[in-house]
Amino acid sequence: MRAETIRLTTEYWQTQARLGSGLAARSLSAWSRVSPRSLAATGGVWLASTLALVRQERARSREVAAAFYRLQRAVETGHTVPPLHGGYDAHTVRLGDLRAEWASLAGTAAEHQEDDGRPIALDPFDWPEADDEAHDLAARTSLTVTGPVRAGQALDRLTADLDNRLDAPAFLADLDQAMGDAGTVAAGAADREALRGGRDLVAAASRTDRRVLGWARVTDDDPCSWCAMLASRGAVYKSRKSAALKDADNLPVDPEDVEKFHAMCHCQTVPVYSRTLLISEAATQYREEWKTVTKGLRGAEAMRAWRRHHDAKRRTSG
Template sequence: MPQRELSRLLDDHRNVQARISAGVSAQALAAWSRVSPTSLTTSAGAWLALVLSVIRRERARSHQVAASFYRLHRALEIGYTLPPPTGGPTADTVTLGDLREDWAQYTDTPRTPTPDDAEAVQVDDFTWPAADTTAQDAAARTSLVVTGPVQADREIGRVSDLQERERLDSADFLDELETMMGDAGVTAGGAADREALRGGRELIRDVSQVDSRVIGWARVTDGNPCAWCAMLASRGAVYRTREGAGIKGRTGRNLPPVGNPEDLQKYHSMCHCQTIPVYSRAAFVPESSAQYARDWSRATRGLAGAEARAAWRRHIDAQRRERRTA
């Protein structure tokens, strides 16, 4: 199994998706500077329309990136791939080189030809599920409104209640208003970041749920995950069924409490984790996930439930503080 290439592919996919979402977040935050607390409804409406158009465009790009990643990842893992998601006539085979070339267009790095580029990969018969863009738009709109204009309006109302003991044009009030608007812009930017990634994340989720060769999923984090994301990654593969994964009799003792594949699909704002399909018990999972599993065992030894989760949170928070200091 080409573990080095798989490791690089997982890193590149996560990084490409993170660049997409970070760009959307930056645009959302920059546009928020034009939202006025004195004409919130009008100015926030214009902001919302602009950011939604950016999210739609970049969500489609995230979708395309994930499709290219899925086809190459599947080929490297099991020697079978899927047809292009664009439809039309499909050949029975495609070369590894063609799949690598397709993926390279998204990484912005030159690709060095390899000896096995000419190796033929069988293309399975498959119909790609259609993205529910209407539901994605609705989710994006709700998320942006709640984290941006609604939060700003609530805070404006709170600080305006102070007018009896403080003039509304005082420096302190204006400073607080500026801080409050800035905070709302940051949270809305985080929501825009997450919504841009919905395109790729939902493609991998939807495709892998109907891909008959997939037996489970695993969470892949960045280099500085929160405790929740690190816990999901530490679990390794979460399988559709115990029997399908060939793990009869396994008790799960002292393993992180992640048994439902749907848990792997939960993402918070500014989270750049990805969930990848697993095709066999021998599937490649990053060493960082194995390290988190070892850390979990040590950090939670003798504990269970809420106590184990609290100990794990303290462990991960300490690691993140050390990285910031370094």
């Protein structure tokens, strides 16, 4: 991975993280107006408004992912793909224009570079269509279960035991806690559903792109043990032929695992175009730590040892 690509991938997850976190904050703010006294009505209002925000930010996430994809591909291969929307008659695009497009969406400064005028060839490419209907259904289900349904279940538990509780203030405190917990979990679901737009675009485009050899996990600043482990593996390749060229000590990972994301996870997967992948400094450190921590261990035992090590490290650094 070139230095520019490493910097670009950092900017990419940071941009997507801001998008998801911003939506989560708006979801949580709207949840403050959900009342346990009229959960169906107020929860329904929250659900409708949050779904609208998810649709909006999911589209933004997709736009950000496409700009990243075009620039990363250009830097790594000297070739790129047409814009996500609209026709494009030219056969080349300037590298500086791709950088400007990315800077505009990422909110970063577009600094002039010596090779901005370099022509980048445009390969024929059809962007995958977004399955908005399926995405909307997934978002509605996730938000409903984590928000109103979770709050309703907590309310049922608390009121069922109300006759045996003599301290009303304690009941109200527990009710506030339950409502707050539901709102927080639902905000995490909104974050994940919004980022689905960009993640799905990169995954689907990479599968049909003949220049992509595989994928790698890029973590945020504070990854969980699972995400850090996935990042430490470097690339997961499309074909066995490419995979055979990996470092011998780079343990294999199920490709499906690389594309799994939990709530409030701001990790991303990025395409890999070279068999001589250089993973980020953080991922390199995770790989070295994994070797030390799991020496002599395999399978679940290795993962438990890694989780204990990584969680302890997070607590210390936090």
